[in-house]
Amino acid sequence: MTSAPVIGVLAVQGDAREHLQALAACGARAEPVRRASELTRVQGLVLPGGESTTIDKLLRAFELAEPLRERISGGLPVYGSCAGMILLAQRLVDAHRGQQTLGGIDMLVQRNAFGRQVDSFEADLPVQGIAGTADSPGLMRAVFIRAPWVQEVGEQVQVLARVPCGARRGAIVAVRQGNALATAFHPEVTGDLRVHRYFVDLVRTVDRG
Template sequence: MVKIGVIGLQGDVSEHIEATKRALERLGIEGSVIWVKRPEQLNQIDGVIIPGGESTTISRLMQRTGLFDPLKKMIEDGLPAMGTCAGLIMLAKEVIGATPEQKFLEVLDVKVNRNAYGRQVDSFEAPVKLAFDDKPFIGVFIRAPRIVELLSDKVKPLAWLEDRVVGVEQGNVIGLEFHPELTDDTRIHEYFLKKIV
């Protein structure tokens, strides 16, 4: 039985839990999804999702709770990980607009610009093209970061908004500017789960 953990310190945790449960069901995979708040829970999971939220807060809380270092090592050692919005920021190698106290996992070879799309009022939805499916996916962009540079050829585009890359994959890691958990479409969560099972 597969077990997925959602880092549950701040952000849209419950939405990811529900989306992952629906994806497991649609794929016919027996599994569960847990809310991860403590480092000892990391040993129970087969994959991890870092949700959207506020990256400064997530970074600070991951350090304070002791999740940061073991999670970084586990992802570096191959634990499948998906980060959406602030989760993408947490995974990124380089972050434009970071605050001095922010610490990042640096497991995804991309440079991102934090809050590149502007304020909350500048949030939007738009069709996103996926590398693994011909049907467009409705991307929900909320104060989203922007992927401004792929830093190695290990990083493969996974999603595009028009001609701009808005989602990437590097081995066991997926990073998305947008929020797939805020739609009823579970294809991205299903794609992530297929990396695990």
């Protein structure tokens, strides 16, 4: 792979622009993906935050759902944040009638688990595998906006982060299974590039393998 892997950001709905900027800052060639033909060009893909039910409907309307499932099941590195975590789940709690996911991670996810927009919050998380800074070793400021959480994971799923304190203590908010990564929080809004850098490195590693 060249020094600039091509990483797409699903851009049918949600905060695609912020992810595109973060990926570019990490040395990737970031491209929006709205069509199946654009999906064929990427070596990794980000599923951004937004409204998961709306994204699901648009994916089917644009005939993107099945191509996405095929590429993810075939090993395409993929990262989902917030709504993207919901899309990567094998199973959902209280899914909307007819709501579908893409799969990729053996987990049970509850939508809007932390509450409504007014219940959004921030927390400092220890995130396994992502280096800390000199000021906050091993910690990452995480922003949760109508966020999901993971209720159950399969044996092959690695839990990377849990909420460390408060009423939400222990809630699983970051996971990885093989080439699939998901967070309940939004690293693209904080200016902290560590999650995106981790994902870009994953894409490079998969291509070299």
